[in-house]
Amino acid sequence: MAVSTQNTPRSFIERWKSIESREARLAWALILPTALIVFGLVLFPAVFSIWISFHKVDLGNLNDVFHAPFIGWENYKYVINDFAFKFQGIHNWGAAVTSIVYSFSSTILTLIVGTIAALLLNKPFKGRGFARAIFLFPYVAPIISVAFVWRWILDPRQSGVLNDILMRLHLIDMPKAYLATRGLALIIVIIFEAWRYFPFAMLMILARLQAIDGSLYEAAEVDGADKWKQFLYITIPELRYVLGAIFLLRLIWTFNKFDDIFLLTGGGFGTNVLPVLTYQFSFNSFNFGKGAANAMILLAILVVFLIVYISTIMKNEEE
Amino acid sequence: MTSNNYSSNQKDQQNLIGHLANWITWPRFIFSITLTFFLTSILFPFYWMVSSSFKTYAEIGSRNTIYIPHALRLDSYRELFSPSHPQFQHFGLNIINTVKIAVPTAIIAVILSVLGAYAIARLKFKGKNILTNGILMIYLFPGTLLIIPLFSMIAQIAAKIGFAVQDNLAILVFTYLAQTLPVALYMLTNYFRTIPEEIEQAGLIDGCSRVGVIWRITIPLAVPALISVGIYTFMIAWNEFLYALVFLNSHDLFTIPIKINTLVNAPSFRPHVVMAASTIMTMPVVILFLALERFLTEGLSSGGVKG
Numbered sequence: 001m002a003v004s005t006q007n008t009p010r011s012f013i014e015r016w017k018s019i020e021s022r023e024a025r026l027a028w029a030l031i032l033p034t035a036l037i038v039f040g041l042v043l044f045p046a047v048f049s050i051w052i053s054f055h056k057v058d059l060g061n062l063n064d065v066f067h068a069p070f071i072g073w074e075n076y077k078y079v080i081n082d083f084a085f086k087f088q089g090i091h092n093w094g095a096a097v098t099s100i101v102y103s104f105s106s107t108i109l110t111l112i113v114g115t116i117a118a119l120l121l122n123k124p125f126k127g128r129g130f131a132r133a134i135f136l137f138p139y140v141a142p143i144i145s146v147a148f149v150w151r152w153i154l155d156p157r158q159s160g161v162l163n164d165i166l167m168r169l170h171l172i173d174m175p176k177a178y179l180a181t182r183g184l185a186l187i188i189v190i191i192f193e194a195w196r197y198f199p200f201a202m203l204m205i206l207a208r209l210q211a212i213d214g215s216l217y218e219a220a221e222v223d224g225a226d227k228w229k230q231f232l233y234i235t236i237p238e239l240r241y242v243l244g245a246i247f248l249l250r251l252i253w254t255f256n257k258f259d260d261i262f263l264l265t266g267g268g269f270g271t272n273v274l275p276v277l278t279y280q281f282s283f284n285s286f287n288f289g290k291g292a293a294n295a296m297i298l299l300a301i302l303v304v305f306l307i308v309y310i311s312t313i314m315k316n317e318e319e
Numbered sequence: 320m321t322s323n324n325y326s327s328n329q330k331d332q333q334n335l336i337g338h339l340a341n342w343i344t345w346p347r348f349i350f351s352i353t354l355t356f357f358l359t360s361i362l363f364p365f366y367w368m369v370s371s372s373f374k375t376y377a378e379i380g381s382r383n384t385i386y387i388p389h390a391l392r393l394d395s396y397r398e399l400f401s402p403s404h405p406q407f408q409h410f411g412l413n414i415i416n417t418v419k420i421a422v423p424t425a426i427i428a429v430i431l432s433v434l435g436a437y438a439i440a441r442l443k444f445k446g447k448n449i450l451t452n453g454i455l456m457i458y459l460f461p462g463t464l465l466i467i468p469l470f471s472m473i474a475q476i477a478a479k480i481g482f483a484v485q486d487n488l489a490i491l492v493f494t495y496l497a498q499t500l501p502v503a504l505y506m507l508t509n510y511f512r513t514i515p516e517e518i519e520q521a522g523l524i525d526g527c528s529r530v531g532v533i534w535r536i537t538i539p540l541a542v543p544a545l546i547s548v549g550i551y552t553f554m555i556a557w558n559e560f561l562y563a564l565v566f567l568n569s570h571d572l573f574t575i576p577i578k579i580n581t582l583v584n585a586p587s588f589r590p591h592v593v594m595a596a597s598t599i600m601t602m603p604v605v606i607l608f609l610a611l612e613r614f615l616t617e618g619l620s621s622g623g624v625k626g
Contacts, residue, residue, distance in 0.1 A: 020443065023442045023443060023444065023529070024442070024443065024444035024445065026438070026442060026529055026530075027438035027442035027443075027444040027447075028438075028444060030434040030435060030437060030438040030442075031434065031435040031438045031439065031450065033431050033434070033435075034431045034432065034434070034435040034454070034500050034504060035435075035450060035454070037431070037493065037496050037497050037500060038453075038454050038457060038497055038500055038501060039453065040497075041465075041469065041493060041494060041496075041497035042456075042457045042460060042465060042497050043453060043456065043457075044468075044472075045465045045468035045469045045472060046460050046464065046465060046468070048468035048472060049464055049465070049467060049468040051468075052467060052468055052471070057467075057471070062470070062471050062474060063471070063474045063475070063478055065471040065474075065475065066475075116353065117357060120350065120353055120354055120357065123350065131354070131358070133608075133609055133612050134358065134361060134362065135357065135361060136608070136612075137361055137362075137365060137605065138361055138364075140554065140604055140605065140608045141365070141601050141604060141605060142557065142558040142576065142597075142600050142601055142604060143558055143560065144558065144560055144575075144576040144579050144580065144597070144600065145368065145579070145597030145598075145600050145601045146364060148579065148583055148593055148594075148597055149364045149365075149367060149368045149594070149597060150364060151583075152367070152368075152371065152590050152593070152594065153363075153364060153367055155590075158382060159380075159381060159382055159383065159384050160384070161367060161384050161386075164384035195360065195361075227346070249458075252458060252459065253458075255461075256460070256461030256462070256463075256464075257461075258461065258462055258463050258561050259560050259561060263560070263580070275461050275462075275463040276463075278461075278463040278464065279463050279561075282463075282466075282467050283565065288467050288471070291463075291467055292464075292467050292468070295461065295463055295464035295467070296464075298461060298464065299459070299460070299461075299464060302459065303459075
């Protein structure tokens with residue numbers, strides 16, 4: 001049998017092909033359940049939400065959505081003219097501008113804090129492993145508990161612990177309502193994001209730091225470069241790619257993030273962002289078409305940003 | 320290497336002028352200050368959560384901030400668990416509901432992602448790139464975008480087949496699978512690629528089938544990765560808020576996050592009870608994480624760097 005297949009090349013190819021196709025069939029069988037769940041529950045709904053955004057869908061016809069009346073761009077017009085969405089001057093940014101400011105500032109702050117933390121943990125010291133585990137706490141702890149602890153720490157009453165500490169230090173005279181003051185609330189939310197997500201950046205950066213060739217630093221030392229110059233001309237360039245990748249991932253995730261702001265401020269006091277606004281349109285005023293239109297605008301902003309990022313920054317990095 | 324630097328720095332200190340010697344101690348000073356700052360700002364919220372949960376209603380409501388509770392009072396925990404308490408919260412039920420969702424999610428996610436990841440890492444088939452990129456696309460879509468179409472889609476199917484959309488824990492398991500499978504798949508694919516293919520080929524030559532090879536060789540070698548994927552998906556399901564908020568109406572089916580949210584928004588906000596519930600919710604996650612920290616961080620960072 002084996003001899004005959006070697007003698008006739010055609011049947012050998014056929015057999016080879018059949019092994020290959022058997023492998024392919026097995027591969028599809030293995031991945032099919034995952035693919036079905038992901039495509040059925042993520043990609044199809046994503047496309048379907050485009051359809052919803054052009055139709056009048058509310059609580060009355062949610063169960064019979066295919067017969068919803070087509071209303072063209074009406075939902076988009078409603079969203080763009082909604083006072084919660086549009087920019088109305090420096091004191092009232094609207095969700096679109098707030099979203100952009102919020103995601104960029106939190107991402108940049110997360111990267112800075114994450115880099116500092118990674119540099120700290122890259123130095124050998126006693127208890128480093130333990131410190132690294134503690135540094136990851138904010139990231140692994142459930143969002144609901146950390147958000148409510150922050151709210152409790154920032155309690156506007158005099159007994160709120162941050163108010164108490166700052167008043168004892170005579171930094172403030174009166175208790176402050178941190179999450180209920182325009183401007184301050186947005187800053188606090190950004191700080192919260194950095195506090196919660198810096199460990200993610202730290203892990204990635206730490207892995208990259210430990211992979212840097214030590215001889216680079218030795219050579220720099222021989223050439224008389226001080227620590228700061230070594231950091232500037234070796235560490236930072238070596239980290240460039242990983243910093244770029246984390247920036248992109250975190251920016252997308254922060255832009256899409258619902259829980260954090262919803263739990264901290266409920267979207268009030270100048271912290272309303274597009275995901276929270278989508279939720280409010282859909283589940284407070286039960287206008288699902290408007291919610292879908294708002295979500296599509298969110299996605300469009302994200303895609304525009306991705307295209308700009310990939311076509312400029314990634315291109316420069318390749319050169 | 321760094322310790323060499325330190326000792327050479329110390330030698331320099333003795334020889335050079337005082338100005339320079341001062342400068343050299345700066346890095347260490349800054350290092351300890353920064354480390355202390357990080358540790359306090361990370362740990363203080365957790366301390367505050369646990370210590371607040373041991374306060375009484377009088378202590379938590381007093382005008383003076385109490386930094387250390389006078390005694391380990393279990394009032395708040397009694398309110399959560401003891402039926403004899405006047406404001407009994409049935410919290411045990413919420414824990415059971417969350418476990419009922421998180422454990423099946425983790426188990427199914429591990430099984431499905433082992434199969435899928437093996438196919439992506441080892442087998443050649445047409446459309447692999449499109450498929451894997453399509454699955455990673457999920458990162459782009461916000462949960463709030465998906466929840467509206469998902470809800471009406473499931474409502475359509477439910478009306479035809481005849482099951483409830485709201486208050487159906489099985490539906491939540493499915494939506495959590497959709498959220499966790501891409502990450503699980505990604506982590507496991509990377510792990511499978513680190514297992515030398517020669518080991519599997521030896522198995523194939525010895526007459527094992529592909530499925531036999533996966534079962535007898537690949538899975539035993541991948542146990543650490545399977546554990547970290549399982550825990551990772553468990554954590555996501557345990558913590559999930561938005562979908563549970565939309566899909567659950569009945570108080571008897573609330574998961575822990577939704578329960579805590581209703582406790583916070585109740586007319587009589589009782590911070591020590593919320594903090595006790597948060598402590599209970601955080602404990603298993605932190606303990607699991609500390610016990611398996613090395614597996615998990617390896618999984619997390621290998622999943623990210625290659626992206």
